[in-house]
Amino acid sequence: MTETKSKVKLSQWDALLLESLRSQGWSDQDLLHRVTGGDLPVDESKYEFDYGQLAALADEQPELFRRAVLDGYQIKYNTIRGIRSWIDVALGIEAKLELEEGREAVEAELTEDEYSLLLGVLSFGWQITGGSAADGNAKVYTIEPVQR
Template sequence: MTEAVDKVKLSQWDALLLESLRGLGWTDEALLNIAAAGELPADDSDFHFDYSQLAALAAEQPAIYRQAVTQGYQIKYNTIGGIRSWILVAFGREPQVEREEGKEAVEIALTEAEQQRLQGVLSIGWRLVPAAGGVSRIEPVRN
């Protein structure tokens, strides 16, 4: 049995910046060279991403940034709105959000690969539960 390598932890916002650039077609190589990039794209989405923040992370913490890009990452702390935003940015689809106290969740139909990818980035305290009709439910872990 092999031990899983601990993933580096990124803030929810840094994860969104990274996934947004991937959505724009940036390769791992381009992402790894972001600190040296002369010009970063302007974001006209509702998020108004400032990619210079990600370039600063790459310059200030190159080992952590490299590992996040090449081996994956876990988000330090998720919020329900952050999970919704991550799914929208990473998968390009708008999930359903339930905000009623005690029933908080994000629901969306995901492929098996998407489920695995999302499960890998969720912070501690959240879980992905397959629901009816191929829909996945992301909900807080309740005691």
């Protein structure tokens, strides 16, 4: 019988920092070596990320950081704006934010691979619905809190 490891949990902010470096073309090995070595860029994006926090995580919890980079992660707790930011940073997609009273959601056109990536990182309490056809091979999905 094969033992399966559960994904490590990252804060939403640490996940954004990690994905921001990936979006700059950093490989897993680049992430492991450069972040632990403190060889970090200055972020000039609208987010103004301070990658020192990610270096501190790698220093304080090296195994957790290594597993997050190599095996993937799940976000501990998502916010609606954090989900939109993750989609922007990790996937390069400008998602639509809906903030009507009683209905908070993010709407995004995603491919099947992008949908799978997002589904794998979302924290407990969120669902992805929809999947209606959009342009090309992308579909429109709605990410929203699970209604109880």
